[in-house]
Amino acid sequence: MIATMGEEDCHNEEAGQDPKPLESSTGDSNLRKAIDSLTSLISLSHSVRVFAVKWQLIRNKLQELNSGLIAVENCDSGENPAIKGLVSAVLVTVNDCNDLARRCVDLSYSGKLLMQSDLDVISSKFDSHSKKLSEIYNAGILTQGFAIVVSRPSIGACRDDMRFYVRDLMTRMKIGDAEMKRQGLVNLHEALVEDEKYVKVIVELNDIMYVLVNFLDSSEIEIQEGAAKVLSVISGFDSYKGVLVGAGIVAPLVRVLECGNELGKEASARCLQKLTENSENAWSVSAHGGVTALLKICAGGSNWRPELIGPACGVLKNLAGVEEIKRFMVEEDAISTFIKLVRSRDEAVQMNSIEFLQNIASGDELIRQMVVKEGGIRALMRVVEPRSSCSFKTREIALRAIENLCFSSTSSVGILLEYGFVHHLIFLLRNGEVPIQELALKVAIRLCGTSEEAKKEMGEAGFMPELVKFLDSKSIEVREMAAEALSGMVLVPKNRKKFVQDDRNIGLLLQLLDPEKENPGNKKLLLSILMSLTSCNSGRRKIAHSGYLKNIEKLAEAEVSDAKKLVRKLSTNRFRNLLSGFWHS
Known part of the structure; x- marks a missing residue:
């Protein structure tokens, strides 16, 4: 644990003076006493072998309150009556809880039902203290200049150290002011990116997931954005997607798409893209207006960064397999929008757009004809042509889409031949990487089976x-x-x-x-x-x-x-x- 001091305090210490006024010493002393008492009680609670579930719940509340008081300790609060009153109340509750813990360790309580009732009462008191501390922070009574910072454990640290660090961040985010919440989210995101084991720690703590989801509706844009970035990382793990959906993440993510800043929208879209890989979540996105919000972003084209358009296209691509949603998207002119996006210079946007067109037309002849009629073949041909600057991966996806969209129709094959598809195909056969060469061979087989004219052109090429x-x-x-x-x-x-x-x-x-x-x-x-x-x-x-x-x-x-x-x-x-x-x- 690292305590950081302001310059004024350092100067006072160098001069041999007390870093804080004498009149605040009593309040500070009680605060330190409360912190020490909580720490001691947390340690004692681990010795309790009865009523394990209730004590675990109490221990969680003790750790949360302790982290909150640690965050307060070096704030320039002076003799603030609110802090003094809260600390006094905490000390009383800690003493009462300490007595209960001793009786549970010694098995000296008079009856199980009475002890369970007492534990419930003490748990609710700690809840009340944490709520009061949060209100004090939100009221702006404290200044945050010298808040103690808990250092992030080094890579390979034990699970308990990681859990303590995350719990401390959670407490700061729950009771801190806007800046403390923002910094907590930044630190949490950095921890997740550095070591994915933090994801499991977060999910196990449970409460923090709801805190993060609630932050998506924050009026502070930076808090909203930070929460979306953290949740986007967590959504990349299949085993935790259900937890996120259960915490009610979809609706606020859609609201970020509608009203957030661009970075928040990007994180929200990436999160939804990962969540909708499971088709069961498609209806939830649609029910909260997500399809309309995403189509609006995609139609905006040049108004947004590719980092937003790409995942937005990806979400809609995932949703295109649901018949009713597909029909709605067609009515909203999605085909025209995505044909334009196929021409994007960004690889992620191109790939997602091509796959969207392929998915939405799959097994639907009328939609396939719409894609062809609105210029879909020409757009795809520009991707696979030799002069294209697209990667071979993008060309591979485009070639697969051409095969699926065009080979079932003689007229579409005719359009392909007219646009010089045979020459594009042989270029990929000669110069492509192994996966695209194999795909080009498969396409060549199918093309041979489409018409006599195709065989002749292939021979000439x-x-x-x-x-x-x-x-x-x-x-x-x-x-x-x-x-x-x-x-x-x-x-x-x-x-x-x-x-x-x-x-x-x-x-x-x-x-x-x-x-x-x-x-x-x-x-x-x-x-x-x-x-x-x-x-x-x-x-x-x-x-x-x-x-x-x-x-x-x-x-x-x-x-x-x-x-x-x-x-x-x-x-x-x-x-x-x-x-x-x-x-x-």
């Missing part, structure tokens, strides 16, 4: 050489996806001719069919590609003349049906004399 490279990937899944996309592309005559122009392509396909290769995983697809290639003369010729033709022979001998079909296809033409006799069996 140079997809086939890229897919061939992936056929020899270490990943079985990637090999199979590449083979599936390629098998769809070579169904187009123009693509087949293009494919067989490179002699290495057929050689690689046949080489990969080596029966001795462990688990190639895509033999059926590779044989399907080769079967398609036999539809053109140059393809049949190059297969028949390949040095790896023996691999097909071995598969046919092993009764692989697709290999036998391929052999028969080849044996019906003028290359028959090149084939082994078993092909006719």
